[in-house]
Amino acid sequence: ETTWRMATKQPVDSSEGQVFQRFAELTEEYTDGELVIDVYPNEQLGQEDAVLEQLQANIIQIYAEGFSYMQKWEPALGWISAAFAFDDYDHWRRFMQTDLVTGWFDSAAEQSGVRPLGDPTRILRGPFRVMVSNVPVTSAEDVQGIKLRMHEDKTAIETWDQLGAEVLTLPWTDVYQGISKGLVQAVNSPIALVQAMRFNEVAPYIARHDEYWQSIGFMVNEQALNDLSDETRAGLMQAYEEAGDYSQEVMNEVAESSIADMEAQGVTYTVLDTEPFVENMRAYYEERAAQGDLPEGFLETVEETRAATN
Amino acid sequence: MAWILFGTFIALILLRVPISIAIGTATILTFLASDFSNALQIVPQQMLEGVNKASLTAVPFFIMAGNLMNATGVTERIFAFANSLVGHMKAGLAQVNVLSSMIFAGISGAAVADCAGLGAIEIKAMRERGYKPDFAAAITVASSVIGPLIPPSIGLVIYAFLAQQSIERMFLAGLIPGLLVGLSLMIYVRLRAGWEDFPTQERATAREVAGTARHGFLALVAPGIILGSIMLGFVTATEAGVLASLYCIMLGLWYRELTWKSFFQAVSDTAMMTAVIMIIIAFSIAMGWLLAIEQVPQQLADWTFSFTENKNVFLGLLIVFVILVGCVVEGVPAKLILVPTLLPVTDAYGIDRVHFGIIIQLGLLIGIATPPMGIGLYIVSEVGRVRFEKVTMAVLPMLVPLFAVLILLTYVPQIATFLPDLVLGPEGSTSQ
Amino acid sequence: MTPYEIVPEGPLQRALNLADRLNWSLGGAFLWLSNLCLLAMLALTAATIVLRPLSLAQYWMWPWTMVFFIWLSFFGFFALYARLKDVRVDFVAGLFGPRGMAITRIVSDAATLFVTGILLSQLPMVIDTSRGVYNGAILPDGFELPRLALSIPLFVSTALIALNALLDLAKMAAGLPENLAESHPEI
Numbered sequence: 001e002t003t004w005r006m007a008t009k010q011p012v013d014s015s016e017g018q019v020f021q022r023f024a025e026l027t028e029e030y031t032d033g034e035l036v037i038d039v040y041p042n043e044q045l046g047q048e049d050a051v052l053e054q055l056q057a058n059i060i061q062i063y064a065e066g067f068s069y070m071q072k073w074e075p076a077l078g079w080i081s082a083a084f085a086f087d088d089y090d091h092w093r094r095f096m097q098t099d100l101v102t103g104w105f106d107s108a109a110e111q112s113g114v115r116p117l118g119d120p121t122r123i124l125r126g127p128f129r130v131m132v133s134n135v136p137v138t139s140a141e142d143v144q145g146i147k148l149r150m151h152e153d154k155t156a157i158e159t160w161d162q163l164g165a166e167v168l169t170l171p172w173t174d175v176y177q178g179i180s181k182g183l184v185q186a187v188n189s190p191i192a193l194v195q196a197m198r199f200n201e202v203a204p205y206i207a208r209h210d211e212y213w214q215s216i217g218f219m220v221n222e223q224a225l226n227d228l229s230d231e232t233r234a235g236l237m238q239a240y241e242e243a244g245d246y247s248q249e250v251m252n253e254v255a256e257s258s259i260a261d262m263e264a265q266g267v268t269y270t271v272l273d274t275e276p277f278v279e280n281m282r283a284y285y286e287e288r289a290a291q292g293d294l295p296e297g298f299l300e301t302v303e304e305t306r307a308a309t310n
Numbered sequence: 311m312a313w314i315l316f317g318t319f320i321a322l323i324l325l326r327v328p329i330s331i332a333i334g335t336a337t338i339l340t341f342l343a344s345d346f347s348n349a350l351q352i353v354p355q356q357m358l359e360g361v362n363k364a365s366l367t368a369v370p371f372f373i374m375a376g377n378l379m380n381a382t383g384v385t386e387r388i389f390a391f392a393n394s395l396v397g398h399m400k401a402g403l404a405q406v407n408v409l410s411s412m413i414f415a416g417i418s419g420a421a422v423a424d425c426a427g428l429g430a431i432e433i434k435a436m437r438e439r440g441y442k443p444d445f446a447a448a449i450t451v452a453s454s455v456i457g458p459l460i461p462p463s464i465g466l467v468i469y470a471f472l473a474q475q476s477i478e479r480m481f482l483a484g485l486i487p488g489l490l491v492g493l494s495l496m497i498y499v500r501l502r503a504g505w506e507d508f509p510t511q512e513r514a515t516a517r518e519v520a521g522t523a524r525h526g527f528l529a530l531v532a533p534g535i536i537l538g539s540i541m542l543g544f545v546t547a548t549e550a551g552v553l554a555s556l557y558c559i560m561l562g563l564w565y566r567e568l569t570w571k572s573f574f575q576a577v578s579d580t581a582m583m584t585a586v587i588m589i590i591i592a593f594s595i596a597m598g599w600l601l602a603i604e605q606v607p608q609q610l611a612d613w614t615f616s617f618t619e620n621k622n623v624f625l626g627l628l629i630v631f632v633i634l635v636g637c638v639v640e641g642v643p644a645k646l647i648l649v650p651t652l653l654p655v656t657d658a659y660g661i662d663r664v665h666f667g668i669i670i671q672l673g674l675l676i677g678i679a680t681p682p683m684g685i686g687l688y689i690v691s692e693v694g695r696v697r698f699e700k701v702t703m704a705v706l707p708m709l710v711p712l713f714a715v716l717i718l719l720t721y722v723p724q725i726a727t728f729l730p731d732l733v734l735g736p737e738g739s740t741s742q
Numbered sequence: 743m744t745p746y747e748i749v750p751e752g753p754l755q756r757a758l759n760l761a762d763r764l765n766w767s768l769g770g771a772f773l774w775l776s777n778l779c780l781l782a783m784l785a786l787t788a789a790t791i792v793l794r795p796l797s798l799a800q801y802w803m804w805p806w807t808m809v810f811f812i813w814l815s816f817f818g819f820f821a822l823y824a825r826l827k828d829v830r831v832d833f834v835a836g837l838f839g840p841r842g843m844a845i846t847r848i849v850s851d852a853a854t855l856f857v858t859g860i861l862l863s864q865l866p867m868v869i870d871t872s873r874g875v876y877n878g879a880i881l882p883d884g885f886e887l888p889r890l891a892l893s894i895p896l897f898v899s900t901a902l903i904a905l906n907a908l909l910d911l912a913k914m915a916a917g918l919p920e921n922l923a924e925s926h927p928e929i
């Protein structure tokens with residue numbers, strides 16, 4: 001019998017926390033108790049860099065967070081959640097399954113011994129992104145000059161600058177107060193977190209813009225994975241697949257009921273036409289590519305997967 | 311494991327080992343005795359995690375404001391005024407000490423800032439007026455517990471995140487308990503002054519009060535300015551600390567009492583106090599990692615909670631448990647480990663999450679005033695230049711009013727929930 | 743009692759006292775590094791307060807404030823050790839007189855060497871695994887500060903503390919008194 005430690009940032013009773021719990025239960029079931037997973041929620045074992053170092057050292061075996069944290073080993077992985085580069089979720093999924101992206105993960109694994117457990121898009125996060133604002137946002141036009149909260153990320157800041165927003169940086173936990181005191185007018189957030197952060201109390205306009213697509217990466221220590229018997233590994237993968245289904249179910253359900261709930265409280269919910277954003281960002285990406293800032297083959301692969309047949 | 315940790319730590323402290331080295335030795339020995347003896351790279355890694363905490367950047371600036379007020383004579387102006395107001399009461403400056411902590415609480419989110427910044431001022435003034443230094447230091451550390459209850463509060467921000475409650479709701483919930491802690495300490499001081507002699511002085515005339523008010527006016531409005539700026543949302547807690555420091559510098563220039571020498575002395579003292587606190591926190595975060603990965607709190611919780619299904623009995627066990635943890639683990643890591651562990655249990659007993667948040671906040675806060683890890687005790691012994699063991703003894707009776715408030719608030723949840731329910735509406739009207 | 747208040751006798755004591763004076767000065771230098779970090783934090787935060795309403799605040803200001811906070815703590819580690827700013831409980835040792843002080847002096851140095859030795863033994867591992875950057879802490883050339891740069895002051899301080907403890911043991915062997923903070927004015 002083997003015990004794996006799995007670190008997460010989320011509280012146990014959050015919707016993501018429920019997915020992790022289900023994954024742990026399914027694993028125990030499908031491996032006949034051969035593999036037990038202990039979940040450590042709430043950054044108990046540290047923040048990203050610290051946890052990734054523990055993952056490398058095989059002190060913990062799984063870290064469930066965004067794959068973009070792996071960019072410290074393979075910088076190209078910083079671009080898998082490029083804003084407004086993809087037409088829709090399926091486009092992004094096709095992109096994530098290309099040899100190009102697989103190659104990036106391989107490169108990170110070579111340096112760190114850490115790799116995705118399975119299909120990197122399997123566990124849904126978000127499930128989609130919205131802009132929450134205290135002024136109506138119904139079109140790309142409305143974003144012009146809006147005071148938008150952003151985290152300290154150069155590319156994210158440049159993106160929204162390019163799209164015409166007036167970007168201010170603010171810690172995530174200060175956003176509620178920042179909006180209520182007029183410091184900022186809007187914030188981008190996964191829909192699932194809007195109510196948890198109570199943004200709707202101070203910003204009654206929610207616009208779905210699908211800024212980028214996200215999954216929760218199950219980053220595993222390769223050595224730990226190899227040490228499992230074939231049977232146990234098969235059970236683990238089955239649990240991963242089913243946890244993926246469960247995440248789709250939970251996330252979409254949470255999003256729907258949360259939107260309905262907020263609308264009942266007077267929130268205005270709209271779905272933006274993001275075509276202008278995608279168009280606008282195309283110029284930006286081409287410029288960055290010309291400067292050599294983008295990973296080789298990135299734009300080409302985005303284009304190739306855009307038109308792919310299903 | 312717990313025996314190695316606490317045994318080593320206490321033994322080394324008593325053997326005159328500097329506290330940063332003592333807590334480091336205890337932490338590393340515990341690692342060596344655990345399943346993680348071959349993972350010692352965690353210690354420096356978690357030390358970095360410990361000091362890489364955004365909410366703690368407020369610490370140096372609230373220390374700095376206090377040091378600058380000392381360096382510029384502003385302290386004396388404040389105390390001249392406060393003293394002219396209530397100094398004639400029995401144990402007047404002790405009452406001033408508690409009251410000023412309640413006011414300071416509106417500025418500071420951290421108890422260490424109260425002990426280190428305001429504490430330096432209070433202890434100095436009380437010593438000069440003839441109070442025993444250990445009593446002065448003890449009432450300072452006891453009253454510093456008020457700081458992180460009355461908003462703003464770093465600890466309540468962290469709890470709000472962990473328990474998915476709104477920050478506003480948690481802040482409002484802390485207000486009345488914070489005022490109650492202040493009140494209970496003032497009653498304690500008054501009772502004690504009934505059988506013990508404390509320095510006294512004559513009542514100031516109205517003219518004298520007006521004089522000290524004018525003399526200290528610029529200093530007295532500072533808390534209002536700073537509190538106002540936080541409450542209106544213009545600044546974060548750290549920025550409020552910076553504003554306070556800059557305001558003190560300007561006051562020093564205005565009063566022509568700030569020299570380059572005294573300025574740099576204040577900066578140096580601030581840097582050293584901050585470093586002592588942060589190195590202690592750094593090692594305790596490493597310790598917290600080990601406790602978390604060994605699932606010690608969970609085992610402890612399972613063991614404790616296997617006893618009863620009665621909610622009131624459970625609440626009693628809960629506060630004992632929280633106090634014990636608070637004695638040995640710093641508040642931030644303690645919360646990070648305890649809250650997620652206990653929430654399912656407290657939910658099952660039907661305990662309101664806002665109520666639980668205030669219980670755990672006050673319960674862990676009392677730990678700053680208890681040995682062996684009471685960080686408040688170390689700070690006041692440092693800033694007050696009093697022996698650690700003497701403050702520890704002097705603070706023991708003052709824990710009684712703190713426990714009294716904790717017990718009261720544990721069994722009367724409305725003390726925490728009344729105000730937020732009144733202002734924000736009862737919980738549940740907005741689903742989580 | 744500081745090394746400058748001690749009159750050494752003989753070449754060995756003189757050499758050790760010289761080393762001790764250097765150590766004391768180095769502690770002062772680290773104290774100043776901590777001070778500079780604190781002043782940088784003050785300046786950056788003050789600038790943020792002023793520039794934010796004008797929408798001129800730069801996003802790198804806060805990450806750099808955090809970096810200076812980390813460095814303040816880690817540079818301060820050696821400074822507070824060398825300049826005797828740490829908290830020490832000496833009443834038990836005092837009960838046993840000079841012998842108690844001598845024994846606890848050895849215990850303190852031994853504990854210090856244990857902690858610093860373990861920390862230093864992990865340096866290769868930390869260098870090996872510390873990858874990536876501190877997000878937002880951009881340097882003039884546009885790159886961000888490597889994460890490893892955060893830990894380096896901790897290891898430098900740790901190494902100096904170890905030397906400090908070794909020096910104190912050597913001083914003890916040579917019959918020199920230990921450096922002590924001015925005693926608290928006691929009741």
Ligand code: NA
Binds near residue numbers: 456
């Ligand atoms: Na407060």
Ligand code: NA
Binds near residue numbers: 407408428450451
């Ligand atoms: Na006080």
